[in-house]
Every structure is written in C-alpha cells, then in structure tokens.
Amino acid sequence: MSEAVRFHFTVDGDDFTSAGQASVQVKKNLRTLGIAPEIIRKVSIAMYEGEINMVIHAGGGEADVLIFEDRIEIHLCDNGPGIANIDLAMQEGFSTAPDNIRSLGFGAGMGLPNMKRYSDSITIDSALGKGTKILMTVNLS
Amino acid sequence: MKISQIQELLEAEVICGGNELDKEVSSACGSDMMSDVLAYVKDQAVLLTGLVNPQVVRTAEMMDMVCIVFVRSKAPTEEMITLAEEHGMVLLKTSKRMYEACGKLYAAGLGAKGVTV
Numbered sequence: 001m002s003e004a005v006r007f008h009f010t011v012d013g014d015d016f017t018s019a020g021q022a023s024v025q026v027k028k029n030l031r032t033l034g035i036a037p038e039i040i041r042k043v044s045i046a047m048y049e050g051e052i053n054m055v056i057h058a059g060g061g062e063a064d065v066l067i068f069e070d071r072i073e074i075h076l077c078d079n080g081p082g083i084a085n086i087d088l089a090m091q092e093g094f095s096t097a098p099d100n101i102r103s104l105g106f107g108a109g110m111g112l113p114n115m116k117r118y119s120d121s122i123t124i125d126s127a128l129g130k131g132t133k134i135l136m137t138v139n140l141s
Numbered sequence: 142m143k144i145s146q147i148q149e150l151l152e153a154e155v156i157c158g159g160n161e162l163d164k165e166v167s168s169a170c171g172s173d174m175m176s177d178v179l180a181y182v183k184d185q186a187v188l189l190t191g192l193v194n195p196q197v198v199r200t201a202e203m204m205d206m207v208c209i210v211f212v213r214s215k216a217p218t219e220e221m222i223t224l225a226e227e228h229g230m231v232l233l234k235t236s237k238r239m240y241e242a243c244g245k246l247y248a249a250g251l252g253a254k255g256v257t258v
Binding site for chain 1: 173174175176177179180190192194195196197199200202203204205220
C-alpha cells in the first residue's frame with residue numbers, strides 16, 4: 001500500500017518548555033486532512049508522550065508520522081542512553097526522570113504506558129548507549 | 142454549566158478567551174500531574190491545576206479541553222497565554238486552593254464523568 005503523507009520533525013532536546021510542539025503540529029495537520037477526532041486524539045497523545053520522553057531522557061531526536069490508507073505510524077528515533085529494562089519501563093509508575101521534570105508535571109512513570117494505551121501496537125527497539133527506536137501504529141478502521 | 146458560571150463560582154479572573162465564556166462544559170478534572178491527565182481523562186472540558194508551564198496548555202490541547210483554571214493564584218506566563226489564544230482556550234485564575242475549587246464546582250453539578258482508571 002502506498003504511503004500517502006509523511007510529516008517529519010526534529011525534536012529539540014535542549015528546551016523542555018518547547019517539548020510537545022511537534023505533536024501539536026501533527027494534531028493540526030491531521031485535522032486539516034479530515035482524520036476522525038478520536039483517531040487524532042490517540043495519535044497526538046501517543047506522540048506527545050513520546051516527544052516528552054525524548055526530551056527528558058534522550059536529548060531530543062527525530063519523529064516521523066506516516067499516514068497510510070488504513071493506519072497512521074509514528075516513528076520516534078533518538079541517540080540517547082537507551083532503556084535498560086523495557087518491561088520495567090512499561091509498568092505504570094516506574095520512572096527514572098529527575099525531580100525537576102516531576103515538578104513540571106511529568107515523570108510519573110506514565111509515558112510509555114500511555115503510549116501503549118493510545119496506540120494499537122507499539123514496538124520498542126532499544127540498545128544501551130546507542131539509543132531507542134519506537135514504532136507506534138494507530139489503525140484508521 | 143457555562144464557563145461563566147465557573148468564573149463566578151470560583152470568583153476567578155479571566156486571563157484570556159473572554160468571548161468563549163458562554164461555552165457549555167459538562168465535566169472537569171483537577172491535577173498537577175499532566176501524565177495523569179493524559180492517562181485517565183476522557184472527554185473532559187475543564188482542567189484545574191496549580192502547575193504553570195507551557196505543557197499544561199499543550200496537554201489540555203491534546204485532550205481537547207476548552208478551559209484551564211489556575212488555582213492558588215498561579216499566573217500563566219505570556220507564552221502560555223499566547224498558546225491558549227491560538228487554540229481558542231479560556232484561561233481563568235482563582236485564589237482558591239485546588240480542593241476548594243474542585244469542591245465548589247462538583248457541588249454545583251460539574252461532575253467528573255469520563256475519568257477512566
């Protein structure tokens with residue numbers, strides 16, 4: 001099946017206050033394309049948590065959103081420290097975020113669980129010292 | 142309940158979105174933890190929080206919320222106000238604390254429907 005639309009974003013890891021800008025833009029773009037509101041919400045929240053995670057843990061990264069006829073894929077790629085124990089990181093409440101991030105309303109250990117909650121499938125490929133690649137898919141049907 | 146009633150009940154100051162006060166809202170939630178808002182909130186129109194940073198507005202935007210009430214007299218920054226205006230969101234500020242502000246709205250009939258755990 002041919003790829004219909006692709007959006008690419010570079011996520012700035014130096015400034016937490018700007019984190020989430022790409023997700024807000026994706027939400028706008030999906031609205032323009034006439035995607036159903038419930039799908040838009042799932043995609044934008046899943047990506048938002050991923051974007052925040054990249055800023056908190058990995059010093060930023062690259063995000064691509066691909067829109068196919070039957071699904072939307074969110075690809076997140078960073079060169080951060082990697083996830084030591086993915087099973088542990090997927091547990092609600094487990095967090096390695098520093099206190100200053102908690103004071104900003106994040107770092108409650110809900111990032112990866114929320115990404116799983118709002119996507120129809122998620123695959124995480126992480127290597128310590130090399131980085132993390134995440135693919136989230138939201139079905140359009 | 143109209144946003145204007147929320148403003149009256151909480152004796153709140155309108156920071157932006159003054160032309161949207163007639164908008165009807167049917168539920169609200171209170172939290173300083175944006176991750177929890179993203180995890181547990183569904184179809185809620187109003188966020189009460191004491192947290193002040195741009196992610197509060199972005200989180201509310203992600204959840205399609207139409208109004209944020211800042212409790213404990215917390216004042217949003219200019220950047221936050223600009224972001225809220227871009228999304229047509231109402232920002233209110235009240236001197237009441239979170240517990241009292243939520244209690245007043247709940248007692249007046251603004252429920253918490255749509256919270257999923």
